[in-house]
Amino acid sequence: MADHLPPLAALRALEAAARHGSFTRAAAELNVTQSAISHQIRHLESLWGLALFGRSGRPLTLTANGAALAPVARDFFARLSMTLESLRDDDVSGPLKISTTESFALTWLVPRLSDFNQRHPEIDVWISTTDHRVDFAINDVDLAIRVGDGVYPGLHSSLLLREYVFPVCSTQLVERLGKPQTPADLERYPLLLRNDDNRTTNWDRWLVAAGVPDLPLHHGPRFANSNMALQAAIAGQGVALVRSAHVDGNLSAAGLVRLFDIHCLADLAYYLVHPEGAQTTARIAAFSAWIQAETAQSQQRYDREVAPLTGAGNNP
Amino acid sequence: MADHLPPLAALRALEAAARHGSFTRAAAELNVTQSAISHQIRHLESLWGLALFGRSGRPLTLTANGAALAPVARDFFARLSMTLESLRDDDVSGPLKISTTESFALTWLVPRLSDFNQRHPEIDVWISTTDHRVDFAINDVDLAIRVGDGVYPGLHSSLLLREYVFPVCSTQLVERLGKPQTPADLERYPLLLRNDDNRTTNWDRWLVAAGVPDLPLHHGPRFANSNMALQAAIAGQGVALVRSAHVDGNLSAAGLVRLFDIHCLADLAYYLVHPEGAQTTARIAAFSAWIQAETAQSQQRYDREVAPLTGAGNNP
DNA sequence: GCATATCATGAGTTAATATTCATGTAATTA
C-alpha cells in the first residue's frame, strides 16, 4: 500500500462517482462541488498510479481498475455502517448460544471458557452439544464449532484447528504387553476404533504414513465416539488413535504414552461457522476474536509438540 | 455513519492495536509513538461513542465493540492491498472467458456485447455456452452466468435477473384459432413445452397464478430447450411460455402477441458466478460491473413492462 | 457552429488529522 493510505473521503467519492457514472451527480449526492470530486479522484489516481475513469468519450466510464476498486470501497462502507448500527442497537441482553460437539466442548472449550468470561464478564455463554449439524434459524444458535471439511453452503466458516492424529496407549498396557517397537507390531495389540459409519479413515491414513498400509484393523472393541475410545485407552484396554485437541498436552497426566513419532493430519478439521453477516453483533464478534486467538495458540503448540518434524509422514 | 468518516489512519491504528493487544507494539509496527496510537483510538471512540478497549486490567483487552470493528478494518486493508497488487500485475493479456447458457447468450448477452466492447476495447471477450454446470478450475473460465437458485457452494454468486414468465403465440395462430379469452381456453390450443427432466414447473406456476391450476398440459409437441419452443411459437405451432429475457421487448418484431396480463416469477433466476476473490482482477471486475448495471436496467424494464401490476398473480 | 453539459485545473483557504514531547497515572513484578 506504499505507506500512503488513501483518504477515506476520496474513496467515498470514488464509490459515488462509480455508482453514478458521473462526477457531477456524485458531487450532488455528497453535497460538494464537482471540482471536489474531480480533485479526489485525481488524487487517488496519482496515489495509486492507476487510471480509474476513462475521460475520452463523453459518457464518463469506469476503467477496469475503477471497476475493481469501487466495490472494495462500497463493501467497506456498507459493512462499517452495518456494524456500527448493530453495535448501537446493542442486544447484549440474551446469552450467546454456541453449539459444538461433545468432545470439543469437554476437552478444549470448557477448560478455556473461564478466560473468556474474565475478558467479557457481560457476555453469558451457553453451550449446547450435538454431533449433528445445526440449523441456525431453527435451533436459535449464534455460533457453531463443527468438525468437517469447511464447506457449509450459505454459511460463513473459518478454519480454527487442523489436528494431527497419532496412537497412544496407557502405561499399564505397555507394562503388560511391552512397547510396540515398529508400527507393524500394532497387529498384536487391541486397537480401539469408532464404529459410526465405519469411518476408520484416520487409522487408514496413519497406517499409510507409518508405512504399513495393509495392517489389518479387525482387533479390539468399537466405540460410539472417540471420547469413549480414549477412555478405554486410559483404562488400558488397547491402543487408540487420538487427535491433538483430545489430549491437548496432558497425555502423561492421563497415564498415556504416545507410540512412535509418526503422525498425520486428521481427515477433518474444526471450523467456526455462523450465518453471513453475524460478525456484526458485538457478542459474536468478541467470541470469534477470542476463539480464533486461542485456537491459533493451540495450533502452534500442536505443530511444535505433536508434529515437530514438518513433512515427515504428513499426507494431507 | 453520521457524516463523519473515521480517518483511515485511525482505523489502521485500531487494526494493529487489536491484533497486538497492545498500543505500544502497534506503535512500533506503524513507526509512530505510543501516544499517537492512544490519540487515534480515543478519537475513534469519541467519534463513534463506543468503547473499543478495556483499560482496567493491565493486559489491554478489546471490548466486544472493538472485536466487531477491528475485523472490518482488517478485511478492508487486506482486500484493498490485494486488489491494488493484482491490478499492478495486470494480466490483461489473455481473453476474458465467460460461460453461460445458449439461450441467455443468444437473446440477452450477445446483443449487448458491443456496448461492453466499446467501453473496454482492450478486453477480449470469449463466450462459451453449455447448459450444464461449469468447473472453473477445469474449464478455465473466468465468469459464469447460470440459471439456478443461487446456491453455489464454494463460489461467489450474485443475482443478475429475476424473470417473469407469460404465454405468447404468433399472430397467425390468433388468426387461425382465434384469441383465447380466458386462461381456461388454453386447453384448446397446442401448448409448446420443454421436455428435459419433465420440468414444467413454470407452466404449473403460471396456471396457478391464472386461477386454473388443474388445466391439463398434455397437448402439443415438446422441445429440447426453451429456445426451440419459442421458435415453434414464432412459426405458429402453438402457445409457448416465455421468460422476460427471451423476448426482451421485441415481441411484436417476432410476430408474437402476449396472451393475458397474467405473469408470475420464473422458478429460477440468473446469477453471476465466479470463484471467491476473482473480483480483484481488472477484467473480471469490469465485466461484473458492466453486466450488473445492464441487468439492473433490464430488470427495471421487465418490472415495468411485463409485470406492471405488482403483486398481481406473483407467487414467488 | 453554438449552446450546453461535463470534466480539468491552479490558486488559495479552512478545517481536520497526525504526530511528538513531556509528563501523569495506574497496574505488575521483584
Add this chain to the structure above:
DNA sequence: TAATTACATGAATATTAACTCATGATATGC
C-alpha cells in the same frame, strides 16, 4: 515499596485533506 512497564493526556505543531472559486478544455446535440 521501588522499579518497571504500559496507557493517558494536554499543548503545540507540521502536514494533509477537503473544499470552493473561477476559468479552461472537450465533447454532444441541435
